[in-house]
Structures are given as C-alpha cells and as structure tokens.
Amino acid sequence: MLRFAVRRLLLALAVAFTVSAIAFMLLRLSGDLATTLAGQEARAEDVERIRQQFGLDRPLILQYGDWLWRALRGDFGRSLFYPESVGALIRDRLPNTALLASLGLVIALGLSIPLGMAAALWRNSWLDRLALMLAVLGQAMPNFWFALLLVFLFGMTLGWLPISGTESFANFIMPAMALGWYATPVLMRLTRAGMVDVLAADYVRTAHAKGLPLRVVLVKHALRNAVVPVVALAAVQFGNMLSGSVVIETVFALQGIGYLAWESISRRDFPVVQGILLVVALFYVVLTLLTDLLNAWLDPRIRSR
Amino acid sequence: MPGSTPVSAPGEELAAQAALPAPARRRRRPRWLRNIGLIGSALVLAAIVLAALAAPWLAPHDPYFQSLNDRLLPPYFVDAERAVPAHPLGTDNLGRDYLSRLLYGARISLLIGFFAMVVSGLIGTLMGVLAGYFGGRTDTAVSFLVTTRLSLPIIMVALAVVSVFGGSLEVVVLVLGFLLWDRFAVVMRSATHQVRGREYILAAQAIGCSVPRILWQEVLPNVLSSLVVIASYEMAQAILLEAALSFLGLGVQPPLPSWGLMVSEAKEVMLFEPWMIMLPGAAICVLVLAINLLGDGIRDLTVPEGRA
C-alpha cells in the first residue's frame, strides 16, 4: 500500500507540474503581455518599460518559476477586467461551483446506483430496458440543450424554478439536475455491469447459502464489491462536472468559476483563465489521487501489499 | 481500479470491454433487437450523411440569405396557418430558412466530428500501441500523458485555445483532436498489451520481423474492432463538444450554421418560439444517438455471444 501510495503521489506531482506549465504557456500564447498591459494607445517605450517592470524580458523559464512560486502561495496575479486579484475572484466564486457540482453528483449517484442495481437484479425487464434507454439518450443529448429544455419546462412553462442567477438554493436545482443528468448514464452502466458480474459471483451464492437476509446479501456482499469502480468513476465525473460547469453555469448565469471562466475567455482576461485552469486541474489531480488511494484501501488485496 | 497504472480514466470501462479475448461484459438485448439497433442507426446515419453531402441540392434556400420580412416564420407542424410553403421548417430571427441551415449544419457537425476523431485516433492509437507493445518506460510516459490530459478541463482549455487562435473549422478540429485522444490511448494500450503476449506475436519476433511490421501486420488487425468502437464514441463526443463550444460563442463562428450556434441564437426567443431550440438540439441528439448505437452494434457483433 505504501509503495503504491508513494508512486501515485509522485505521478500526481509530476502531472500537477506539467499542468501548471501548460496554464502558464496559455497566457504567453495569448499575445504579448506587455502590449496588453500597456493598453492600445501606449508608445513603444512605455511598452518596453512595462516589459522590464514586470520582468517580461527575462528568460521564459525564470518567469515561469517566478509565476509558479507566487501561484503556490495563492497569488495568481491581477484580473485585466475586475479590480480584484485573480485569487480573490476564484475564492469568491468557487463555493458556488463546489455546491453545484456536489449537488450534481448527489443527483447522479442517487439516480444511477439504485437504477443500476435494479437493472442488474431484474435483467431484461422493462425497468432494465427503460434504464438503458435513458442512459443511451442521456449520453446523446447535448448538456446545454438539456439545460435549456429544463429552463423551458420548469422555469418558463411551469414557473417553479428561477431560470438564472445565484441568489438562492432554488437557483442551483436546475443546474445541478443538468450536470447530474450528464454524469448519470455512465455511472449507471458501470453499476449495472458491476452488479451483474458480482451477482453471478460464487461468494454471493455463498452468502445466499449462509441464509443471510436478502438485503445483507445484496448490499454487504454484492454492492460492496460492485461499487469500487463506481467510486473511482464518480470522482472522475465530479472532476468532469467542474469542467462541464462552464456550459451549465453560463446557461443559468450562475456565478461560479465556470461562468467566470467563460466571461474571462470572452473578454480575453487571461490571468483569470490561467488561474481557474490551474485550480480546476489541480483539484482534479488531488481528487483522482485521493480516489485511487481510497480505492486501494477499499480493496484489501492492494491494501495489504 | 488502481492497478499498476493508476489512471482513473473513464476509458477503463471501455478498456475492460475491449479486453481480448473479449468476454461479453454484459448481454443487454436479444440479438435481433441489437441488430435492429445496428441497422436502424446505420440507416439514420447514412441518411444524415447523404443529406449533408446533398445539401446544396436538397436545401430550398441559401442558408445565409437573410430576409427581414420573413423573420421567425413557424414550421408547418407548429402553426400550419402562418407557415409558408417556401419555408417548411420556418425561418430564424434573421429570416434565414431553417431547413436549409439545418442541412448545412449537418455538414459542420459531421466534418468536425469526423476529422477530430481522425486526429485524436492517430495520436491516441500511436501512443497506446507503443505503450502496450514496449511497456516499461514508454508505458509510464504514456500513462503520465494520459493522466495529464485527463486533468485538463476539456471545455475550458478548448474555449481558451479557440479564443486565442480564432474559431475556424481547422482550429476547432485540431483542438478537439488534441483533447480527445486519451480513450484511444487507454484502450489501445490494454488491447495491444494483451495481444502482445500471444504466441503468434512471439512467433513473428522469432522469425525476425521488424517491430513496425509486427505492429502493423499482427497487432493492428487484432485490435481493429475496439478501435472502431472507440472511434464512434469519440466522434460523437467531438460533435457534442463542437456544439457546446459553438453554443458558448467560441466555436464555429456566425454566420456558419452550426447546430450548437443555432441553439444559442434561438435561446433569445425560446419562450415564444420553443421549436427553434428543439430542432437543432434534436438534430444533434439524433446524430449522436445514431453514431453511439452504431458503435454499440459493431461491438456486439464482434464480441462473441458470451456469458449472460
């Protein structure tokens, strides 16, 4: 377990480092930063002065080291549009996205695990087919379109839920549904496939032979083994939701980091984009690291190694 | 599941399915029903491809021609009274014929989906086959690249890159191609790895075949079926992503009739003209559904009838 954990941690560190380099490069690709900072009407010598003042004339590798060092302490620079620092902007918006993605995950797991279990238990029943149809359809619907359908139904026609904004909890319901819907099919298919395999396993037959109550057989002996890959995938899906939040938050004008990212990209406010990219990527790296460790721990065969 | 390569790739489910010798992960539908799915999706896909190719002849109007007098005409199935025979599916808020735009939109979706899939397939297959064949450091390097790629939020990176380089078709294709290769790599790695240990590969090595020759002649034909399945899946993904990027205004640029862009343009008037978001959205949905079902059908055909 320790050997595995150390190897996994090293991989995560290497990935985090590479991702930071990619985020850094993105800002450089976006054009000459000195010109952007100096403004459209700046004279050539002003641009040059800014270039020296911000250290933009130094070798790229030094600039990167400098930037990384500051980023590690939470200083991502200044927004070109907002008066706040990038760090403050992200801290301000991140809780909304975290709440949204968590709700989305709860919805996705709440739908996919019972549905996947039921589909595996009653294979080839109408319920199994319905679940499969939902999964196939869910994977084919563009998420922004599904979000708009929700808006049309619950927001405009029925008038139950607010269609945009961040003010109340009600504002989070439709976005969370849209995000959760997107993650449900793959989680459900995996739960079903895992349950089908596990239900045919000899140890489940042993559990029946022991005369354990059905719920104990299904949950303790079957689900416990089927759920391990689902946990791993759920973490990946949570990370994907942070990325998918760009689309969903934009549809609902929900003030999270996804919406901020879209706004900033549209305004070419690249220091903000860079900061968000780094935060989201690092979050994903940490999340998958923790999941792999948790999974290793859940599997006694790896834990005891 | 964490193993020797701790990559929590969503492709692992697919990788497991593509395992050779492939045990059927699950038997979902009776065979005749699956064949109906396969034939049906192939027919729908063929119809869309033909419609896209024949758009210049099929489309009743120029998809870019604006006519402010004919703005927001409803299609026949919405309001037969106000509908006009010249515009059977109505017009958008600039008075452009919706049917023509939908037909031309199919070209954009198919074009971007196909070429993005080709680009990502070439990158991912190369990486996966190399990693699976050579193992060791090559494998570690590829699994590192896959992990790195997975930690990058696709839509954000795509939006940022498109905003830097502009939203031309070529840029969108390349961006998506460079972001969607991970599943190819994961699946091809495990498939190649499994084929690699078989006797006929050892035999080929023993009689002194060169490595590229072995890869091309022995490995590739054996992993082709998994390749086709992933390709269909990635093409569908690319189409969905292009639609999302265009919807967010940072993909295909107006006045090109991308379906995602059409949904975006229609959302301003969706309260009064809901059909305007329904049509392009449903078009994306049907296309993606057909591609996914075709991939599933091909997988079910190539995977032997396994345990129930």
Place this chain on the structure above:
Amino acid sequence: MSGAHKSGALLEVSGLSVDIPTEAGVLHAVRDVSLAVRRGETLCVVGESGCGKSLTSLAIMGLLPPSAQRRAHRLALAGEDLQAAPARRLRALRGDRMAMIFQDPMTCLNPAWTIGNQLEEIFTWHGKGNRRAAHDRAVALLERVGMANAAGRLSQYPHQLSGGLRQRVMIAMALMCSPDLVLADEPTTALDATIQLGILQLLAELQAELHMGLMLVTHDLGVVARIADRVAVMYAGEVVEEGPARTVFTAPRHPYTRGLIDCIPQPDRMVPGQRLGTIPGMVPSLVGEVQGCAFRTRCAFARPECAADVAPRHGPDAHMWRCVLPPGMLERAA
C-alpha cells in the same frame, strides 16, 4: 422400497427434476432423483462431471440459477417441506439447519471482508448469539479444522490464505450454526492432490463427531469407499444405483457402477503395467426427451429392452438400481 421414504430420514428427496431451458431445447439436467440422508449418516453422490450431481445439491439448497426449474414429489428437511416453505423460512434454514460447502474455495469467499467477519455474520444473523460469542465460536472452529493461530486468522482477508486453508474456512463457516445437514459439493476438486485427503478426512471426522448428516458430492470413488455409509451413483441426471456402500462396492448391479469401480486404482491388487478400466463412449445429450436407459449407448451388456424406460429395481438392505440385467451378469466383468 427406496430410501427416500424411510421414516426418520433427515433429508428426503423424492422424484427431483431440474430442467434448464437452452436455445437447443429443454435440458433435463436432473431426472427423477430420489435420495435420503439420515442423521449421522454420510451419503456420497458420485458420477462424471455434468451428470447433475452438483445441480442436485444446489436444488436441495434452493440455490439453483433463476433459469433452472425445480420439481419434486417431496423435498424435506427433518420432516419440513422445503418446497412449500416461504423464502423467509428457507433463508432461516439455510446456513442454520443445512449448510453447503462449495467446490472452489478461491472464489467462494468474499474478497472484501475478513475471514472473521464472514464467519461471524452467519452466527449473528441466525440469532445464535452476540458478536463476542460468534468470535469465540469462530476461533474454536478454526482450531478444530486445523488452522494454527486461529484468532489471528480472523482479521485476515481471503486472498491472504491458500486454497486449502480457505476450504478449511469454508468448512468452519458451514459448521458455525451446528447444522443438521451439510452438503459438500466436490469440496476438494479445486485443491492440490496432496491436501485433498486431509480435507476429506477432516470432513469425515467432523461428521462423526457432530453426528450430522453429510451429503458429499464427488467424482472420486476411491474417496467414497473410505467414508460413505451409503452411495448414490448418478449418470446423465439420473440415480442409476443407490444403496449401502458395502453392497454397492461388493455387488454392484448397474454396469455403470461396475465401470466406475474398475476405474479405481488398487495398488495392492494390481500388477504394475496393468491398465485401469475405462468406460468408452460419451454421455448422451439430455436436451429434449430422454427415453430408456441413458447408459445403453456405452454399455457392453445393452439389450433391446434397454430402449424402453427402466423401472427401479430393489434388493435387500435398501439397494436400488435401474438395470434390466439379471444378478450375476456383472461378476464376469470384474
């Protein structure tokens, strides 16, 4: 009179059939099987693989796969009708009054839980006592089945044990609630030859010690000769001969039994280089209607009347066989 109708039998099976629908037609995997096990008695069910002996034990436990259909005139444990019992009652009986030991100990233990957890849960769920008592019982039984450091083993996971040790765990698990009847389905087939005998001896000892009924399914007739009180020989889903072990071994009445006995290597009676007996031919397909004696295609004594259904014949000391041959015919074959 067949053993199934004897009063006082712990397990009564009469006219048991298992049908499995397949694409080619209905597979009659178990056909009109009647068996009985008394308290303190060991019944060995022998036959080639695929003869339906494992399905018979699963059918008794009510653990057949959902597609398989079970029918029986009577299926009773200690006088209680198992066919009429509701699912709840069956669960209460399984693990408590009747326990089963499976073929492959490598896959029959849940990899996610400790040995102790899996041993104790059967005790606590059947309401035999609290976790403390379950723990003590588990330690005592692991020691009894011959595992060193029993208390320490409880916190281990299945993958940390060898196949032989796992099968000992499975045996201990079956005994947790002191069942009246234990069904052991080829408990040593998946194990190394060197440890098979130890496991069987252990089973035989425990059976005698705890005065249980034991139904041991095996294809190894050599094993049967050592530990069986009664023997049932199955062929193609049917019991072709059943009776006290001594009688069946010394005076078999069915050619198939004779053939099986000739396959046992007997070092003291055989000349080096002498060939072991074999039974030529293949087991017939059991898909669709099966008419007459299923063994007639491989039988050296087959007669025209074998093509008609053969009614069971009974000898003294509850010996049953399904063969038309008159007595004495098989002696020459020995």
